[in-house]
Amino acid sequence: MRLNRRACLCCGLAGRxxxxxxxxxxxxxxxxxxxxxxxxxHILFDxxxxxxxxxxxxxxxxxxxxxxxxxxxxxxLVGAADIMEFELDGAPRSPRPAGHxxxxxxxxxxxxxxxxx
Numbered sequence: 001m002r003l004n005r006r007a008c009l010c011c012g013l014a015g016r017x018x019x020x021x022x023x024x025x026x027x028x029x030x031x032x033x034x035x036x037x038x039x040x041x042h043i044l045f046d047x048x049x050x051x052x053x054x055x056x057x058x059x060x061x062x063x064x065x066x067x068x069x070x071x072x073x074x075x076x077l078v079g080a081a082d083i084m085e086f087e088l089d090g091a092p093r094s095p096r097p098a099g100h101x102x103x104x105x106x107x108x109x110x111x112x113x114x115x116x117x
Contacts, residue, residue: 025093026066028062029062030061033061034083037058037078038083041055041078045075050075052075052076053074055069055075056070056075066085068086070084
């Protein structure tokens, strides 16, 4: 089968449109999910499951290729404003608060979340 120049151009534009749609912002997560994630951080700290260096993540409820994780902060101090959105490769999708790093261990959360729904 031989492709002409017009067919190649159309295929290239279609591929570009797919990539552009993947870069569009995701709908915000359900506020209830964020509240649950905050509560999970507090509960797991209170029960001694995580210490000052532990973290809890959750899959984004409206965008399957994203997950939620707090910025680099002790679990007992996490609030809703500390929850950030990440792509599955660990790249942050939420703006980073100035002077507040993200977890260097986001790759850990990313790798343990693969394959789960």
